[in-house]
Amino acid sequence: MATTGFGAPSVDERDALARKAAKTPGLISFAGGLPDPKLFPTRDLGRALEGALNDNTSEALQYGWPEGSAALREYVARELRARGARVNADGVVMTSGAQQAIALALAMLPRGAAVGVDPESYPGALEIFRAARRVLCDLTEATRGFYVMPSVSNPRGQRLNTAEREALLSRAAKHRGFIIEDDAYEGTWFSGEGSTPLLAEAPERVFQVGTFSKTLCPGLRIGWLVPPPALLRRALQQKQADDLQANSLAQALLVRYLEGERFEHHKRTARQRYRRKARALARSVAARLPELRFRPPGGGFSLWLESDLQLDQKRLLATAIEAKVSFDPGYAFRFRPSGSFAIRLCYSAVAEDDIDEGVRRLARALAACRRKRRG
Amino acid sequence: MATTGFGAPSVDERDALARKAAKTPGLISFAGGLPDPKLFPTRDLGRALEGALNDNTSEALQYGWPEGSAALREYVARELRARGARVNADGVVMTSGAQQAIALALAMLPRGAAVGVDPESYPGALEIFRAARRVLCDLTEATRGFYVMPSVSNPRGQRLNTAEREALLSRAAKHRGFIIEDDAYEGTWFSGEGSTPLLAEAPERVFQVGTFSKTLCPGLRIGWLVPPPALLRRALQQKQADDLQANSLAQALLVRYLEGERFEHHKRTARQRYRRKARALARSVAARLPELRFRPPGGGFSLWLESDLQLDQKRLLATAIEAKVSFDPGYAFRFRPSGSFAIRLCYSAVAEDDIDEGVRRLARALAACRRKRRG
Numbered sequence: 001m002a003t004t005g006f007g008a009p010s011v012d013e014r015d016a017l018a019r020k021a022a023k024t025p026g027l028i029s030f031a032g033g034l035p036d037p038k039l040f041p042t043r044d045l046g047r048a049l050e051g052a053l054n055d056n057t058s059e060a061l062q063y064g065w066p067e068g069s070a071a072l073r074e075y076v077a078r079e080l081r082a083r084g085a086r087v088n089a090d091g092v093v094m095t096s097g098a099q100q101a102i103a104l105a106l107a108m109l110p111r112g113a114a115v116g117v118d119p120e121s122y123p124g125a126l127e128i129f130r131a132a133r134r135v136l137c138d139l140t141e142a143t144r145g146f147y148v149m150p151s152v153s154n155p156r157g158q159r160l161n162t163a164e165r166e167a168l169l170s171r172a173a174k175h176r177g178f179i180i181e182d183d184a185y186e187g188t189w190f191s192g193e194g195s196t197p198l199l200a201e202a203p204e205r206v207f208q209v210g211t212f213s214k215t216l217c218p219g220l221r222i223g224w225l226v227p228p229p230a231l232l233r234r235a236l237q238q239k240q241a242d243d244l245q246a247n248s249l250a251q252a253l254l255v256r257y258l259e260g261e262r263f264e265h266h267k268r269t270a271r272q273r274y275r276r277k278a279r280a281l282a283r284s285v286a287a288r289l290p291e292l293r294f295r296p297p298g299g300g301f302s303l304w305l306e307s308d309l310q311l312d313q314k315r316l317l318a319t320a321i322e323a324k325v326s327f328d329p330g331y332a333f334r335f336r337p338s339g340s341f342a343i344r345l346c347y348s349a350v351a352e353d354d355i356d357e358g359v360r361r362l363a364r365a366l367a368a369c370r371r372k373r374r375g
Numbered sequence: 376m377a378t379t380g381f382g383a384p385s386v387d388e389r390d391a392l393a394r395k396a397a398k399t400p401g402l403i404s405f406a407g408g409l410p411d412p413k414l415f416p417t418r419d420l421g422r423a424l425e426g427a428l429n430d431n432t433s434e435a436l437q438y439g440w441p442e443g444s445a446a447l448r449e450y451v452a453r454e455l456r457a458r459g460a461r462v463n464a465d466g467v468v469m470t471s472g473a474q475q476a477i478a479l480a481l482a483m484l485p486r487g488a489a490v491g492v493d494p495e496s497y498p499g500a501l502e503i504f505r506a507a508r509r510v511l512c513d514l515t516e517a518t519r520g521f522y523v524m525p526s527v528s529n530p531r532g533q534r535l536n537t538a539e540r541e542a543l544l545s546r547a548a549k550h551r552g553f554i555i556e557d558d559a560y561e562g563t564w565f566s567g568e569g570s571t572p573l574l575a576e577a578p579e580r581v582f583q584v585g586t587f588s589k590t591l592c593p594g595l596r597i598g599w600l601v602p603p604p605a606l607l608r609r610a611l612q613q614k615q616a617d618d619l620q621a622n623s624l625a626q627a628l629l630v631r632y633l634e635g636e637r638f639e640h641h642k643r644t645a646r647q648r649y650r651r652k653a654r655a656l657a658r659s660v661a662a663r664l665p666e667l668r669f670r671p672p673g674g675g676f677s678l679w680l681e682s683d684l685q686l687d688q689k690r691l692l693a694t695a696i697e698a699k700v701s702f703d704p705g706y707a708f709r710f711r712p713s714g715s716f717a718i719r720l721c722y723s724a725v726a727e728d729d730i731d732e733g734v735r736r737l738a739r740a741l742a743a744c745r746r747k748r749r750g
Contacts, residue, residue, distance in 0.1 A: 037433035058412035217436035219623030248594030
């Protein structure tokens with residue numbers, strides 16, 4: 001039952017379709033933003049867990065402090081310092097995944113401030129902002145809250161360029177605003193080249209968000225938040241009120257797993273695998289769906305496909321599921337309604353051998369929808 | 376580092392003292408509401424984890440649905456049905472501990488409604504209500520939100536009697552209000568006698584909250600919420616926005632651990648151990664601290680001690696930590712300031728052999744504070 005609430009971020013018709021897809025035998029799923037389960041280092045994680053359970057401290061099973069494991073916070077701080085930020089372990093709060101880190105950050109944005117986002121962005125973040133009744137607006141507007149994925153964007157798999165970074169930072173500074181920097185896909189950039197977090201440029205106005213979900217596995221639900229130092233105490237209080245602490249079991253496992261070089265090797269292997277799959281999907285789409293445009297991603301888990309076709313995404317999805325293939329409809333990623341056609345195809349969790357067959361099915365579903373439209 | 380953020384629910388001086396206590400070697404801690412780590416069934420949990428990691432579904436490591444594991448929700452529903460409630464698996468939302476379940480329930484109470492609570496209650500819940508800027512009032516007031524622990528109260532370890540239950544239910548009905556029923560300590564009632572949840576009486580206005588933290592282990596961070604059916608969809612949306620889902624690893628472990636009779640055996644052993652410790656602590660307090668009153672608890676993890684002594688609880692705690700013993704000051708449990716002296720002593724996680732020595736140290740600290748006061 002490897003499933004997801006990820007590409008189906010609200011309990012509605014989208015969710016119903018996602019659940020239908022999950023139950024369809026033989027369906028090839030391009031939906032969900034899931035990492036490849038074949039990459040999960042099950043044996044290494046099992047050994048790490050064994051060590052964590054048998055270490056006499058009962059740390060893996062007992063309550064812990066709200067900020068989380070000291071060793072993990074040290075790890076996160078070290079990684080961020082290696083990317084150019086000045087941060088130490090005391091500045092890091094371990095969270096129940098990146099999702100909670102974004103929610104915590106949002107709770108600390110100036111009251112009532114609209115949140116500027118990309119025209120297409122992570123649906124889970126949009127749901128947080130909507131649940132909190134925040135107004136959403138373009139990143140370029142004059143506001144005091146911003147949400148971006150600078151290192152690897154979802155759904156496009158692109159990195160913010162220098163001009164975009166500088167424009168954002170100076171807009172935030174001008175309006176005394178705060179930036180939620182979602183680095184969830186950092187570590188999936190195909191070339192392995194690291195990026196400087198915005199946190200390095202403006203620690204006083206950046207909430208840096210990260211997670212082990214995309215690079216290791218999401219079931220642990222371990223992420224982190226580095227809030228501006230002036231807001232650290234409030235972030236910790238809110239974290240404690242929300243759910244006391246990130247789960248001890250996964251934290252203890254991670255502490256042991258992260259010893260040595262295993263994780264670096266793992267990330268390298270994963271990047272190569274995802275790059276290969278991205279290329280296979282791009283080739284297949286170019287050949288079989290020439291009416292859909294995309295920019296080749298530099299990292300992440302997906303292709304973002306756009307078109308001038310006048311097609312109902314929901315109907316296409318329903319037809320696709322009948323043809324045993326699924327994807328995430330573009331409207332889930334948009335904060336304002338748009339008539340223009342877009343879908344996200346995730347290559348990440350699809351077996352390489354299934355990619356071309358999945359695209360073939362999708363092309364058939366698309367053709368069927370177009371015929372019906374004309375007919 | 377078996378520690379807690381539990382008896383120290385905000386990042387303040389209380390927290391500083393709790394952290395100081397945790398770092399003091401040889402200190403006997405009556406603080407924190409921690410289960411006895413010696414009871415953790417480490418071997419059985421290890422086996423369950425091994426099974427969960429090696430079952431080919433990658434369920435333990437991948438994303439899951441926001442409502443949580445179907446098998447766990449079925450387990451929870453079955454347990455509640457055995458206690459007299461009409462609930463099925465679809466009505467249960469797995470959460471990141473009881474803390475998150477309370478927070479979710481609060482988010483669904485009528486906007487702006489004050490929350491009625493016992494004069495002494497769980498500090499973590501008070502922190503949620505305060506963080507959300509809710510007004511707190513007595514349970515007997517005319518309001519639309521109520522928070523209670525009917526099966527086993529914290530800190531007193533008592534069960535609501537029939538008259539109290541009926542009064543609460545009719546008050547809630549009269550004001551079209553909602554009751555958050557926190558059953559966190561259910562299963563620790565010494566006699567093993569189950570209780571009928573308020574959920575059984577008024578499913579349309581009760582949020583039932585439960586957890587595996589007190590009966591099994593808190594590090595898993597797995598609890599649940601049964602919201603009124605009309606609010607289930609909203610609860611799921613909010614859960615997803617908050618942190619997507621409860622962690623898959625601990626859920627997969629629990630599914631396997633709960634097969635068979637192990638957990639029932641475990642709870643029986645635990646109840647006996649806690650009853651023995653409660654009695655040992657009660658004897659010792661009666662002998663060494665005759666100026667402190669308490670009512671013997673019927674379950675739970677603690678004694679609630681009151682006195683007419685004019686003593687500063689914070690100073691007593693600081694003095695006690697110097698004497699290598701700690702406890703939770705009473706003000707943490709009260710929603711309104713009170714001049715009357717009270718402290719909570721948890722017997723749950725203290726080694727039986729240390730109980731009397733801990734009380735001896737506390738009696739010495741108390742005497743020292745009283746001398747200073749007179750001096």
